[in-house]
Amino acid sequence: MDVELRHLRAFVAVAHGLSFTHAAERLFVTQPALTRTIKQLESILGVTLLDRDTRRVRLTPEGARFLQGARAALGAVDRAVSNVLQDAPLRLGFSWLLPDPWAQQAVAEYERVTGGTVDLVRADDPTAALVRREIDVAVLRDRTELPDGVRTVRLFEERRVVICSTTSPIAERRSVDWSELEAWPFVYNSVSGTVGPWSWRDGGPTRFVETHNYDEWLESIATGRGISVVPDLATRRTIHPSIRFVPLVGAPPSTVSIGFVLDHQERLKRRFADAAVAVLSPPSDRH
Incomplete structure (x- = not known):
């Protein structure tokens, strides 16, 4: 097995802060996966790069020397990639x-x-x-x-609000509690919606109306097929003559x-x- 970029990035990330925890977060990997990658690198090179115990991580002399070359190699790769992709949006x-x-x-x-x-x-x-x-x-x-x-x-x-038709019984209410949503048909977007059948482990609405994109979802609500829940951003950005927004109490945030x-x-x-x-x-x- 040859040394790969993933080995170098893993090692440099750990060496940067001398922390497997922070390096794993930075690389979006789990700590066990990161540890395996470092061990693979050390096995390939035949040297110990990092001394680690239960309290801290330290670079070995070999690790300190290798760090300089690893950073230089990654920098060269990044520059090469940037030169190719600099015009790509x-x-x-x-x-x-x-x-x-x-x-x-x-x-x-x-x-x-x-x-x-x-x-x-x-x-x-x-x-x-x-x-x-x-x-x-x-x-x-x-x-x-x-x-x-x-x-x-x-x-x-983001906070959430109820969205409903202007003809809905709750259109003129001052607020609705999350626990009350089970009383009405609930319209949800099964492709990219934020609230749907998956939002309730127990209880919840007894009838769901499935849609497959934002426009279907909005128009289904506007025509009175049911109510729904949406981030309050929609109250500022959605203009539709047949819908109303009602404050929602007790809802989990988005x-x-x-x-x-x-x-x-x-x-x-x-x-x-x-x-x-x-x-x-x-x-x-x-x-």
């Missing part, structure tokens, strides 16, 4: 409304730092689009079952994450992940 996929102002700020930060561009791509199923390599990074909400190989970075939470698959464009995707997280910090902490 990063494709950011989303199924419906992008969170604001995060999305606009993240795109601007990525373009400022990298000099690259971001193309916005509408996809009914961003996860499937990731796997098919139709997009590079996807904005994801809540759905936790992801295919193998999809890495995620959790960003923030989690916003970005997802991507590590491949030859890994560097660009990680740079976008860095920008996505950076804009969540106060401006004084960004640089």
Whole structure:
């Protein structure tokens, strides 16, 4: 077995902070997987690169010498890849409304730092689009079952509201409790919705109305097929004469994450992940 880029990235990540925990988080792998990769590298080289015990991790003399070469090798590869891909836009996929102002700020930060561009791509199923390599990074909400190989970075939470038809009995109510949702038919988007049958382990609505994209979902609600739940972003961004939004009490929040698959464009995707997280910090902490 030859030394591979994954070996070098794993070693440099551990050596950078002398922590397997932090390195695993940075590389989006589990600690056992990271440990196996380091052991493979040491076996290939026939030397011990890291001394580790229950309290700390330290570089051996051989590890310190190897670190210089590993960093240089990774830097050369990154530069070569950047030269080829510098004109290739990063494709950011989303199924419906992008969170604001995060999305606009993240795109601007990525373009400022990298000099690259971001193309916005509408996809009914961003996860499937990731796997098919139709997009590079996807904005994801809540759905936790992801295919193998999809890495995620959790960003923030959104509050939720009820969405219903103007003719619904709850359209003029001041609020609705999460526990009351079982009383009405519930419309959900089975492809990219944030709330559906999977949201209740016990109880929940007795009747569900399945749709397969955002437009079907919205129009089904507008025509009185049932009610639904949506992040409160929709109250600012969705204009429809036949729908109403009602505050929702006691609902679990909606989690916003970005997802991507590590491949030859890994560097660009990680740079976008860095920008996505950076804009969540106060401006004084960004640089």
